[in-house]
Amino acid sequence: MSRPDQRPKRLKVGTRLTVTVEALDASGLGRGRVDLASGSAPVLVEDGLPGEVGEAVVLYAGRTPVLRLLRRRRTAAERRAQPLCPRWTPRSPCRLMHLCRTAQLEFKRARVRAAFAAHGIEVEVAPVEAPSPPLGWRASATFIVARHKGTVVLGAYRRRTHVVQPMEACPLHEGPITRAALALRTILEAQSLPLANPQPPVASDDACGGPGEPAALLEEARGGPPGSAASGPAADGLKYVAMRASGAGRVAVALLSPSGRLPGADRVAEALRAAVPAVASVSLGHSGPGDVIFGDGALVPLAGEVAIEEVLGGHRFLLTPRLFFQVNRLAAEYLHGRAKAAAGGGCILELYAGVGALTLRLAGEAQRVVAVERVGPAVRAARQAAAEAGLAERVHFIEADAAALFSGDARRLQEALGGRGSAGAAVLNPPRKGCAPAVLDGLARLGVPRIVYVSCNPDTLARDVARLCAAGYGCVRAEPVDLFPESEHVEVLAVLERTGSAASGPA
Template identity: 30%
Template structure:
């Protein structure tokens, strides 16, 4: 098989999409990831980079154009790294995401389960209820360029809520007016690292400034600018993050004005959300996701259920509607406090929350000789460590409901569960992140003998 040559042009048809949303072509038997390509298009492709197993290229001429191609509706697309699919219509994006989940389950997981459907978002614009804007050393507020930490100034983002846009503009004004330096990752100098905005269904917002220090100059003036920009702001919090690197959240929080948390209503339950608490960023689609998780749990009112990585306790309270008792486990102390407060506020008495990582919670359940009937997990993108999977299998639940935000780690973990006797039975994809590469999956597993 001849090796592809850099800077040469080859003709090929785009067959599908990579996990990062790039088009996939095969040229002389070699996989080529192609920028700005749509499935089915016949292209002349300029090869720009050749590695051992793959190459990268871009189309220089399209001999045919897919009916699913559209003109990007965002002026920052291609510079900002937030979106991956604005050159596709939404139907094709959903096809790509469903196929990505299917490929992960089949090729990485070794499973024959079929992804039954992908549940798309009725509204693919302005859906994010949490916005995190990095701040550059020279005061730009926006989002990172693709595959870099170079901040692209973005004044209007089609994914964020309008109040997030105006709060970012207020921060720009503050930085310029009071000559406050942004943070420089390379030197560790500078002050303002990130602007964090969380919004609820009523349009209220909680604002947090993540800073490389204990305070900000002109804090009173900053609060005034933010409140003027977004009058429905309920609180402004300062988060201290003096660690090197690019971690966003802080170690300590101080309220500059108003409340230190926001409340929202999800699946009919009121939830309390402080800055560190995990909460799905797309409210309508989160309700779809959790409804599917509840369906897969198959609860009848007699079961003990466990919700690992429970965050602010949203899935825990949803499961509690149909279970005898639910135990939620979470390592973030603020999230556990939020979960307990939300359960008390909602009058949900058949839940309890344990603070600790998944392995600690599993050990506590074993110490108490509890045998859950259903275990639900909603881990971060890195998925589950083998020790946690082994602990779950050792508890021998009737069902395991895996809520995944990364098809790759889901496929890996499905294979690990299968090695311990738990096979994937059902899988549904849910699009919580329209126009980006990310996709959620709910996967049901049960014992191979069950």
């Protein structure tokens, strides 16, 4: 047995070992150990649950090897479930589908607790609320477009690869998106539309997320399944398709190419609307560089209007596939209600407001909401929604980057709030990367008595909460919401209250 500070000899792909699974990591992979002649080595285990022991094969031999369980000697039967999708494998995007529903929610609660504990924050984490069913909840989808053996594929990259996995019939998607995706695939095959990257490696099996047999697993681990080499990207070819469905069953579709041009796109748009009456909008736009989906420039309508109508919280919004909007309608309704209850009335400062879905919910009882958002089209959509709801006088929108506002234009924010100390609460809903330090420090200088922080990333949430706690706040509770059923992701609402004296306000 090696000393604790010695690193065991590197494992080789294809080696079979006995593994003991001890826990799940933050991504839902099993975390376990294997005993080697050189010592005990930590490993990650696909399809492994805590307490399971069995034979596994090495798929990736990096700093922390990844193994796949092949045969279990001991199984965690009380936690394991039959996946709801027949194409599921441990490499699918919905990584927790092999866990029973109760175990999924326990995992997500523990995930939030661990994130706070890593930053030394003691807070009561409530049980995870699950407002939506586990399937058919996803109201938006983005597909990579490829061609394999003459067949068009609308898919997504498998984990840790650039192998395209067909995803047209994913059961997480709402029905209108699935019907539109399947029809579009047939139309693209019939009309031979040019593709930006027509022949990337495409999965040759039907499993969602990866093959299941050991031989196929090892083949993919060593470089992917056989197929034509990827050709150079064509600027005028279709690269991505983005779809958004409304609660009324209407669908907006965006066709994206690197140049923003796509020969034959008009014919495809008309054919899609004829085949699927629920498709209310088809538009054309630029894809971004590399793997960035949306590039610069507005979407150009090909058939119908660019936007579709969505109703959330009793308010009407006009959405395009490009604008951010929560993907789970039922869970978003619940989450916004909890945020509204936590924020209370008075004057509320909202940062990262998006198209105003939470803004208008807050404005229902608040005296005034000052909403900050940097994306111009989102601000325009939010203003229109506020006007239609009769709330324009109670909501003041600022089109600006939140960090830049606190760093260089704090007086503009103070004037909108009516003077320092006039905001009774601040509501934050940043992207996964969290808030810039300038935003957190600026809030502390304002001395806002309560902060309601909504996040889809427990790690960056805990990091930002720790910074706010150091500036005089205390985290009083955390409420996880299962906005992304069957996956390892979780949304969290954290409530902070001022416990120390506020620093001097911005100059």
